[in-house]
Amino acid sequence: MRVQPTSLMARHEILNDGTARNQREAIYWHLVRRPSTIRELSEVFGWFPGTISARIDDLRKEGSVPSGDRCHKRMCRVSGRMSIEWCTKERDSQGELF
Secondary structure, eight states, rough: OOOOOOHHHHHHHHHHSSHHHHHHHHHHHHHHHBBBBHHHEEEEEEHHHHHHHHHHHHHHHTSOOOGGGGSSSEEEETOOOEEEBBBBBSSSSTBBOO
């Protein structure tokens, strides 16, 4: 699948102007207080689920959030479907230290 030039330009822009960093930090600190699904985070912040997913991926790559297989699965309060409950690496979604 080929990435469109406009998508690459948008990615470059949000990385350079601090938007992605600010979004990552907001998501991280929310997850410290309350592990959440992507759809729940999308509702909290008013951002598209794809934006949330991209920032979760960034947080996983930097080691702040564990991979999805380390996270609890539960029914999402927004979608009503089984989903990954994302949490910070310091604590899993059960409140236990990693």
